[in-house]
Amino acid sequence: MMNDLTTERLTLKRMKEHDAAGLFAIWADPDVTRFMNIPSFTGEDQAKEMINVLTELAKENKALRYTIRMKDSGKIIGSCGYNVLDFENHKTELGYELAKEHWGKGYASEAIHALTKNAYAELGFHRIEAKVEPENGNSIRLLLKLGFTFEGTLRDAEKAKGRFVNLALYAKLSTD
DSSP: OOOOOSSEEEEEEOGGOOOOOOHHHHHHHHHHHHHHOOOOOHHHHHHHHHHHHHHHHHHHSSSEEEEEEEETTTEEEEEEEHHHHHTTTTEEEEEEEEEETTSSSSHHHHHHHHHHHHHHTTTTSSSSEEEETTHHHHHHHHHTTTTEEEEEEEEEEEEEEEEEEEEEEEEETOOO
16 A cells, blocks of 8 residues: 655655664664653664554554665654544644754755655645644754645643653645
């Protein structure tokens, strides 16, 4: 149902267990996980466990995660995907992160653009959401650049790393 996606510089491939080493290196970096709802990983086994959870969600058509790879080398530089697939309501929620050395080079923008295009054209979704901690200025700037609209702040919306966090809700409609 869900194919790999390709952009000018990137390939988004469905996440597999053999990606664990590359993803562990990213998910172990506290700068990368600062605004994620997971603590920094301390072992590659945690990355394998996460990939297995995401694989099960994909089998149930509840979520889908991709590795973000450099098209020329195949090197994993991050992950992105649909954290929630809500076919009944024609909407999805995006999530994404990049290895720190690839920040500020337009890769996240390229990957998220491919996800949004696929969500509208191939999956038939009408609404795409992204929830971001209000302190995550880089992610907020990215979403605004891609045409997402700030819709409000969800107070104490999720528990992450042992504390409740506020989440700013951004959304983009297929008609925007």
